[in-house]
Amino acid sequence: MIAPTSLPGAHELGQRCIAAFTRVVPATLCAFYRIDPNLQARDFSLYRMPEQMHQAYLQRYRHYDPLQPRNCAAAGRPVLSLHMGMAQQGRHATEVYQGFLQRHGVLDVVEILACDGERPVAGLSLLRDNALGHFSVDELGTLHALQGLLEIAALAPCSQVDERLANLTPREREIAWLLRDGADNKSIARRLDLGLPTVKTHLINLFRKVGVGNRTELVSALFL
Structure with a gap:
């Protein structure tokens, strides 16, 4: 059964989430994504993120990412900062990933997960450069407060029009x-x-x- 075309598509929904969250907590780059049963991020919706950076992440650096869905789920936190994530992994992985971020001018990252019960189903990455600085404790608290809205959006029905953009x-x-x-x-x-x-x-x-x-x-x- 085809969903009504008045519903947003999955990727459009991601863009709406990005727009809503960054209006409250500014970010330089953003990515909304779905999480498959193997806890792998897929179906990315990007905001201002260069395609070259995104492809480099997927091909060479995602396994070093301390905020990948598997790590965030293991930490048991719906909102996880880069500092929190790096504290849970080895020095080599941290250095490799920090090098990747620095080459693309990224100073700080925060990850917000949406879950269906216990299973993560979607995530939102907010990245900042030096101009915006680190995410503050108050901003992390704000993202915690907004996390439930991300879950509502992630679990909402979507239009099948996205198939034409696949x-x-x-x-x-x-x-x-x-x-x-x-x-x-x-x-x-x-x-x-x-x-x-x-x-x-x-x-x-x-x-x-x-x-x-x-x-x-x-x-x-x-x-x-």
Whole structure:
């Protein structure tokens, strides 16, 4: 049975969670993700995170991540800071992961988990650079208070429209959603912190991948 199209898709729901949480607790980069039965993060929705950084994380560094779902679940905390996570792992893993974060200008990270009973089903990563500084004790308390809302969102029914976006990269999905909302190239570049030539390249790739010739056709193919 197809869910009503008025419902948000799973990836759009992730973007809404990111927007809501960062309005209260600012972050430089964000990622919302689903957690499979093997406690592996998947189906990422990204905000301002460079695709190169995300792919490097998936291919080389996720196993060193002290805040990966398996570690957060073992810690028994719905909100876990980078400092808390690193205190639970070895020195080598900590140094490798800190090096990865530093190369991408990340100073601090906090992870929020959503659970269905005892099983983690989704997570939200908030990352900060030097300009925003470390997450404060008060901000961690605020995230604890908001964690229940993340669970409500993670367990909510979603539209099946996301199936049409399944073959797009996280960045392409972000651009598609912005196009659906009527954003022009300059707005997309500003929102995603990209250069205009990069936006145009993504649009060309999107049109080719979806098999359309313009923005209107793209939005119709993916969302209508």
